[in-house]
Amino acid sequence: MSATLKAERQGDQAVVTGAGTWLVDQVGWLAVRLRRLPVRLAGVRRVSLDLGGIERLDTSGAWLIARTERRLQAAGLEVTTAPPQGPGDADLLQHVRSLPMAHPRLAQPPGAVVALLGRIGRAMEEAGRLAVALLGFFGAIFLRTVAALARPRQIRWTALAHHVEQTGLGAVGITALLSFLIGLVMAWQGATQLVRFGADIFTVDLLAIAVLRELGVLLTAIIVAGRTASAFTAQIGAMVLNEEIDAMRVIGIDPIDTLVLPRFFALLLAMPILTFIADASALLGGAMVVLFELNIPWVQMVGRFGEVATLTHLLVGLVKAPVFAFAIALIGCWNGLRVERNAESVGRMTTQSVVASIFLVIVVDAVFSILFVRLGI
Amino acid sequence: MADPDPIIEVRGLVTRFGERTIHDGLDLTVRRGEVLGLVGGSGSGKSVLMRTILGLLRPSAGTIRLLGADLAALSREKLVALRGRTGVLFQDAALFSTLTVAENAQVPMRERFNWPRSLLAEMACLKIALVGLPEDARDKYPSELSGGMRKRAGLARSIAIDPEVLFLDEPTAGLDPIAAAAFDELILQLSRTLGLTVVMITHDLDSLMRITDRVAALINGKAVVAPIDELRRLDDPWLRQYFGGPRGRAALEAGHLAG
Numbered sequence: 001m002s003a004t005l006k007a008e009r010q011g012d013q014a015v016v017t018g019a020g021t022w023l024v025d026q027v028g029w030l031a032v033r034l035r036r037l038p039v040r041l042a043g044v045r046r047v048s049l050d051l052g053g054i055e056r057l058d059t060s061g062a063w064l065i066a067r068t069e070r071r072l073q074a075a076g077l078e079v080t081t082a083p084p085q086g087p088g089d090a091d092l093l094q095h096v097r098s099l100p101m102a103h104p105r106l107a108q109p110p111g112a113v114v115a116l117l118g119r120i121g122r123a124m125e126e127a128g129r130l131a132v133a134l135l136g137f138f139g140a141i142f143l144r145t146v147a148a149l150a151r152p153r154q155i156r157w158t159a160l161a162h163h164v165e166q167t168g169l170g171a172v173g174i175t176a177l178l179s180f181l182i183g184l185v186m187a188w189q190g191a192t193q194l195v196r197f198g199a200d201i202f203t204v205d206l207l208a209i210a211v212l213r214e215l216g217v218l219l220t221a222i223i224v225a226g227r228t229a230s231a232f233t234a235q236i237g238a239m240v241l242n243e244e245i246d247a248m249r250v251i252g253i254d255p256i257d258t259l260v261l262p263r264f265f266a267l268l269l270a271m272p273i274l275t276f277i278a279d280a281s282a283l284l285g286g287a288m289v290v291l292f293e294l295n296i297p298w299v300q301m302v303g304r305f306g307e308v309a310t311l312t313h314l315l316v317g318l319v320k321a322p323v324f325a326f327a328i329a330l331i332g333c334w335n336g337l338r339v340e341r342n343a344e345s346v347g348r349m350t351t352q353s354v355v356a357s358i359f360l361v362i363v364v365d366a367v368f369s370i371l372f373v374r375l376g377i
Numbered sequence: 378m379a380d381p382d383p384i385i386e387v388r389g390l391v392t393r394f395g396e397r398t399i400h401d402g403l404d405l406t407v408r409r410g411e412v413l414g415l416v417g418g419s420g421s422g423k424s425v426l427m428r429t430i431l432g433l434l435r436p437s438a439g440t441i442r443l444l445g446a447d448l449a450a451l452s453r454e455k456l457v458a459l460r461g462r463t464g465v466l467f468q469d470a471a472l473f474s475t476l477t478v479a480e481n482a483q484v485p486m487r488e489r490f491n492w493p494r495s496l497l498a499e500m501a502c503l504k505i506a507l508v509g510l511p512e513d514a515r516d517k518y519p520s521e522l523s524g525g526m527r528k529r530a531g532l533a534r535s536i537a538i539d540p541e542v543l544f545l546d547e548p549t550a551g552l553d554p555i556a557a558a559a560f561d562e563l564i565l566q567l568s569r570t571l572g573l574t575v576v577m578i579t580h581d582l583d584s585l586m587r588i589t590d591r592v593a594a595l596i597n598g599k600a601v602v603a604p605i606d607e608l609r610r611l612d613d614p615w616l617r618q619y620f621g622g623p624r625g626r627a628a629l630e631a632g633h634l635a636g
Contacts, residue, residue, distance in 0.1 A: 024490075024539045031496050058539035059571055063503045088572050095570045099506040342520050344474050 002026060003054075003061075005033055012045040016068075019053030022061030022084075030061075034068045038075040046078045054084035062089075062096040069097070137334045141264065144256045159262035167228045167263075168270025172277060175223050179278040182219060183211060183285030191294055200294045204304045207286040212313040216279035218365060221324040224271060225357040229332035232263055233353040236336025237346040245337070260333045264326075271325035272318055279317065316377060320368055324361050331357040383442070384409050384542050384574045385430055387600075390439035392425055399425050401598030403439070407542070412568050412575040414585045414605070417595030418615065423578045426595065427544055430576075431465065432456055444541060461489055464540035468547050470531030472519040478505065478530045479515040485537040504533040509563055525556035529563070536567065543568075545577040549584050561587050582620075582628030594619075 003026040006017045016037070022030070041047060051065065065081070072079050083090040110118065148155050190206045236259055239245055245255050283305075290301050335349040335356070385407040392400040399422035407413050417423050428434045430441055432448050441448045444462055451459065472481050482501040486492060492500070505515055508529040519527055528548060535543060548564065549557035565588045568575045579585060585592055585605055593602045596615050601608065609620040609629065619625055 027500070028490055028492050028496070031492075059503065059507060059536070060500065060539055063500070067499075088570070092570050092572075096503070096507075099503070100512070340520075342474055 003030055005030060007037065007040065009041065009044055012043065014041050014044045014047045015050055016047060017050045017053065018065075019051075019055070021056040022054050022064065023056055023058050024060040027060045027064060030064055034064060035071075037068060038071050038077075041072070041075075041077065044077060047072055047080075049079065049081040051084045052082050054089065055086060057084050057086060057089040057092060059092065059096060062093045065093055066097045133338075134330075134334060137337075138330065140256055141260060141330070144254065144261060145264075148257065148261060154257070156258060156262050159258065160266055163263050163266030164270055166231070167224070167267050168273060171224060171227055171270070171274055174227070175220055175274050175278050176281040178223060179216060179219055179281040180285040182215065183207065183282030184289055185285075186210065186215070186282070187286035187289035188293070191289060195294070200296060201300070201304055203286070203290055203294065204296075204301055205308045207283065207290075208305055208309040209313060211282040211286070212279055212309060212317045214317070214365070216282055217275045217317045217320045217324065218361070219282070220271065220275045220278045220321070221328065221361045221365075222358055224267070224274065224325070225328050225361060226354055228267060229328045229335075229353040229357040230350045232329065232332030233336040233339070233350045234346060236260075236333060237339035237349055240337065240339045241341060241343065241346060243341075255337070260337075263333055264329045267325040267329045268322050271328075272321040275318055275321040279314070312377060316372060320365065323364055323368075327360040327364055328357045331360060382409050383407060384444060385576070386440075386442040387426075387430065388440045388442075390426075390429065390441065391437045392422060392429060392434070393437045398598060400429075400436075400439075400595075403595075403598060403600050405593055405600045405602065407574060407576060409574055410568070410572055411590040412565070412577065412588050413602075414589035414592040415576060415578045415595070416580070416585065416592060416619070421595040422598070423595060424546060427465075427546060427576070427578060431463065431544065432460075461485075461538055462541050464535035464537075464543045466528065466531045466535045466543070466545045466548060468550065470519070470527045472527060472531055472534070474519050477516050477518055478510070478522070478533070481519070481530060482533045482537050484534065489538060500537075501533075504537055505530075507536065507567070508533045509559075523556075525552050525560065528552065528560060532563070532567075536571070536573075539571070540573070542574040542576065545575065545579075547578055547580065549579065549581045554583075557581060557584070558587075564588055582625055583631065586628055586631070 003018065003020040003022050008015050008017075020026075049065070049069070054061070069079050069081060083093055109115070187203055187207050191200065191203045194200055194202050194206070236245075239259070245259075248255050248258065287298075287301065290296050291298055332353050335353040339345045339349050383406045385405070387403060387405040390400045390403040390405075391398070399420075403426070405426075415423050415426065425434060429436050430443060430448075432441075432443070432451075443459060446455065446459055448456070472478075473484065476484070479498065479501040482504045483497045486497055486500055502515065505512075510526060510529050510533065514522065514526060514530070519530065522530060532548075545564065549560055552560060561584050564575060564577070567573055568588075577584070577589070589605060591602055592605045592608050593600045594608060594613075594616060596613060601611065601613070601616075603611070608616060609625075620629065
């Protein structure tokens with residue numbers, strides 16, 4: 001079963017005959033043929049559309065007939081239509097004819113340069129707006145913290161403990177394992193180079209300084225950013241989606257007190273501990289290489305380590321942990337509260353949280369490096 | 378009930394989820410061109426039945442014939458072809474949120490036909506006009522639409538390639554009475570002019586009164602099918618509560634006054 005279409009002209013008259021099944025799967029080629037019709041019938045004054053042979057008709061077919069009538073009339077032809085005979089087909093055609101059908105606008109995409117400039121402009125404007133909003137959020141947290149410290153009895157200790165468990169205890173395993181492996185790899189790479197100069201023992205120096213000052217805390221921050229910033233955004237975002245935040249507000253609970261502050265302080269507590277664990281695991285991993293691959297006796301290794309690893313190095317690493325925690329919690333919670341009321345927004349904000357918090361962590365780390373160099377620490 | 382040309386024929390359908398039996402030997406025949414309402418208490422398996430008929434869920438036992446084809450015996454390709462002849466409006470319209478209304482309506486057409494861009498755009502306009510959406514809704518995203526408009530946009534997508542049978546899952550839920558009544562009218566008009574067969578899950582007694590030819594009530598895992606006037610005279614405790622409650626009585630009275 002398919003559609004047929006035939007056009008014949010005699011002088012200034014023409015007969016267009018349609019038959020068969022004018023259904024949606026035939027519309028593609030019928031549309032092309034019918035589009036050319038006004039051109040092919042140039043010079044004709046009267047057209048009769050004989051559609052009595054159409055056995056089946058759907059909205060797509062009816063629309064084609066209506067469109068053809070309209071085009072032919074627009075070209076100044078006189079059109080008479082013998083409608084299809086199937087039950088309801090004439091009514092369908094009449095209904096489709098009566099629909100208001102403006103021509104669709106096919107939007108012209110702007111040129112590449114204009115589009116690029118437009119995107120840059122929009123991104124800049126957005127970045128400025130976000131910076132102001134983030135500053136506002138920062139201020140709100142500061143105020144609520146002061147208020148909470150003034151009345152410590154109102155602090156949500158249960159929530160705080162829960163989040164310390166979630167963000168701290170829950171991350172111990174993965175942080176320790178990854179740090180151990182990175183320590184191992186670092187020592188191995190360092191040792192293969194240093195052995196060539198007969199400076200095997202300096203592997204300990206390399207490891208102690210790199211891990212304590214930078215790697216331990218950076219690695220922890222990246223794991224926590226991936227694990228916790230996303231979780232904060234998703235948890236708070238789901239509550240926004242479910243109108244729970246609005247419900248809290250109308251009951252008279254400040255969502256910053258209940259949702260943001262416990263997460264904030266939990267992470268501030270957990271991050272230094274995690275960093276310490278990461279430091280220890282990475283050093284342990286390195287020690288494996290030093291002991292079993294370089295065959296340096298452990299008394300010598302520990303002695304060397306004692307000389308190199310001063311408290312300063314440890315503190316330089318550890319002091320960064322709460323700052324990173326602050327950045328991660330800020331981004332995670334803020335993005336959660338920015339979720340709009342559609343499901344797609346939660347996913348987008350969660351991704352953005354991870355990317356933005358890792359970015360912020362690395363920027364802050366760079367600032368610290370410059371600071372410590374200037375201070376001569 | 379012999380029917381020469383049923384659109385849907387469900388025979389002895391059994392659906393079990395673990396220990397729970399949802400459908401227990403359910404029979405249902407949907408005739409060509411009718412508007413069938415599907416009612417039942419929460420958890421009686423209305424949505425499950427719809428999903429099973431659409432082939433989204435496999436029944437534990439029983440046969441389902443959709444548009445003359447046995448679902449269990451169909452190959453993947455045949456099932457996809459069959460889906461082209463059915464349209465579904467999900468409860469929250471399930472519009473693709475990253476696409477505009479017009480692009481949403483084009484998705485099924487793009488998937489099946491190799492049409493040029495201009496024809497796609499024109500056909501999308503037709504469908505949008507058919508469901509009574511204003512022109513300026515075409516380039517809007519689902520999040521910019523009201524609930525009623527979202528349902529209409531969903532309907533435009535579900536009739537995009539002229540299906541023979543249309544499934545509606547609570548089409549008037551969440552709409553205000555005026556929008557709900559307008560949507561009922563739209564469904565009625567489409568089913569009449571396009572010759573559509575409509576299977577409609579609904580809790581809206583006004584919709585049931587206004588536009589259904591017959592109503593299937595899911596009770597104890599079976600379907601009781603009858604025109605609504607007969608259904609409310611049946612002696613069944615659930616049906617009595619359903620139609621005899623204050624809301625049921627009000628809708629029935631209103632329906633009779635109007636009719």
